[in-house]
Amino acid sequence: MLAQFNGLGNSQWGISANSWRQIYTGMIRAIALWGSELGWRGQRDWEKDFEQLQYQALKKCVNATHGSKIELISQIAGVESPRIALDAAQARLIGKLMRDTTALGDLIFDDGTGRNEEARREWDDFGQEYTVSPDGFTSVLTAIQSKAEVLKEEGHERISYGGRVENVEVPEVKLQAQADSKAEVWTEAINQAREFCKATGVYTDGSMKEDGMVGGGWYMEGGKRQGGVTLGKLAMVWDGEVCGVRGALEDAPSESNVLILSDSQAAIAAVKKAGRTGKARTNDLKVVIKGIRERQSRLGPNAVSFGWVKAHNELHGNEEADRLAKEATNLYLENPQITEGGLKQAWKRMRQEERRVKGAGMGRVVKWNRKARVTYVQCHTGKGNLQAWRHKIGKTDDPKCRKCGRYAETGKHIALVCTHAEDIGQRCSTWEDMDDRARWAKKEKDEKGFYTVDLVETFFSKIDLR
Numbered sequence: 001m002l003a004q005f006n007g008l009g010n011s012q013w014g015i016s017a018n019s020w021r022q023i024y025t026g027m028i029r030a031i032a033l034w035g036s037e038l039g040w041r042g043q044r045d046w047e048k049d050f051e052q053l054q055y056q057a058l059k060k061c062v063n064a065t066h067g068s069k070i071e072l073i074s075q076i077a078g079v080e081s082p083r084i085a086l087d088a089a090q091a092r093l094i095g096k097l098m099r100d101t102t103a104l105g106d107l108i109f110d111d112g113t114g115r116n117e118e119a120r121r122e123w124d125d126f127g128q129e130y131t132v133s134p135d136g137f138t139s140v141l142t143a144i145q146s147k148a149e150v151l152k153e154e155g156h157e158r159i160s161y162g163g164r165v166e167n168v169e170v171p172e173v174k175l176q177a178q179a180d181s182k183a184e185v186w187t188e189a190i191n192q193a194r195e196f197c198k199a200t201g202v203y204t205d206g207s208m209k210e211d212g213m214v215g216g217g218w219y220m221e222g223g224k225r226q227g228g229v230t231l232g233k234l235a236m237v238w239d240g241e242v243c244g245v246r247g248a249l250e251d252a253p254s255e256s257n258v259l260i261l262s263d264s265q266a267a268i269a270a271v272k273k274a275g276r277t278g279k280a281r282t283n284d285l286k287v288v289i290k291g292i293r294e295r296q297s298r299l300g301p302n303a304v305s306f307g308w309v310k311a312h313n314e315l316h317g318n319e320e321a322d323r324l325a326k327e328a329t330n331l332y333l334e335n336p337q338i339t340e341g342g343l344k345q346a347w348k349r350m351r352q353e354e355r356r357v358k359g360a361g362m363g364r365v366v367k368w369n370r371k372a373r374v375t376y377v378q379c380h381t382g383k384g385n386l387q388a389w390r391h392k393i394g395k396t397d398d399p400k401c402r403k404c405g406r407y408a409e410t411g412k413h414i415a416l417v418c419t420h421a422e423d424i425g426q427r428c429s430t431w432e433d434m435d436d437r438a439r440w441a442k443k444e445k446d447e448k449g450f451y452t453v454d455l456v457e458t459f460f461s462k463i464d465l466r
């Protein structure tokens with residue numbers, strides 16, 4: 001397939017490097033990845049093939065010469081490794097499955113543990129069924145789950161499946177207060193709503209710590225009952241909010257109507273939508289809908305109502321729920337869970353991390369001007385229009401530097417050693433220095449305001465390899 005694209009452009013003319021990158025990620029990789037998220041056998045070979053394909057395609061993106069290192073080329077082009085790309089594809093598949101577990105029949109077994117002991121089914125390269133894969137995974141789901149363990153600190157994450165629920169009408173009370181109303185006005189409005197619903201008020205909240213740990217909390221008026229639950233790092237704040245609602249429903253007195261007071265419009269909307277459509281996206285949402293239905297069947301249609309309150313408005317109950325949710329993020333992880341959104345979020349974090357850690361010019365070089373890009377790749381790979389390289393392949397007799405005439409003209413010499421480089425700009429002493437984002441960017445100002453100058457780009461665009 002790559003061969004067909006050869007006619008479209010090369011380093012001298014035609015498709016730009018950035019377009020090539022888009023063709024690669026959008027089309028070639030999409031085709032190469034197709035179906036790979038289902039198969040679990042033979043993936044090592046697949047990975048090798050994929051790497052080769054990626055290498056061929058990306059060489060065009062960065063205008064690299066023959067024989068450049070695979071990792072370097074991928075990094076310069078700013079695309080992730082085949083492994084991460086596959087992980088992401090599988091994460092997307094699992095995300096879909098978690099929303100609707102019927103999609104693949106018994107490929108996954110919805111017992112809430114993520115295990116597939118009953119089906120014991122596995123797909124080989126030809127789409128046939130096997131019992132258990134050599135890795136011991138019974139499904140892609142269990143494999144993904146075990147990979148997700150890389151991200152967890154302790155405890156056993158559980159996949160939080162969504163699924164079908166019975167339809168439920170969930171009443172929402174519009175409180176007689178505005179976002180900018182004072183706390184007293186809100187308190188009065190809440191009291192009115194409670195009397196109207198003849199309900200006990202319970203405040204709920206969700207929270208996420210900086211390290212990604214999510215918690216949910218609930219606080220019953222007067223503090224008679226309160227609590228918090230930790231969800232782990234594979235959930236979203238939204239999941240924390242819903243978990244708080246679940247806690248509130250399970251903890252509230254069983255013979256009393258309940259008014260759930262949440263500061264998350266998204267969480268309230270999700271509960272109402274799940275009741276209306278009969279589809280819940282996560283397990284907590286399923287439990288919430290079941291709980292509402294159970295209370296309605298005993299206490300009537302107003303057994304559970306929801307009301308939105310403004311956050312950070314000195315409302316005592318709301319602040320307490322916020323505190324409990326925050327405290328929960330420091331609790332021992334008893335039964336953390338993996339939710340669809342949390343999984344996506346975690347994978348995003350992981351991909352960004354890969355970019356950051358392995359950042360040899362990654363993501364940044366593609367934005368450089370063409371001349372800087374070409375020179376950088378030639379210097380970093382040591383191959384291209386460099387005397388030492390040309391000497392090696394028999395194209396010149398003299399390997400010495402054309403600028404200073406003292407040492408062999410290697411990429412390293414040009415970029416890091418040659419005295420000529422000192423005349424044209426900032427000197428870096430190592431490739432790591434060269435690739436360090438923060439240190440080699442400079443803010444400058446003109447009549448339009450501040451802009452950033454990439455000193456490494458400037459440096460390479462001034463080098464003339466001729």
Ligand SMILES: [Zn+2]
Binds near residue numbers: 401404405414418
């Ligand atoms: Zn020199």
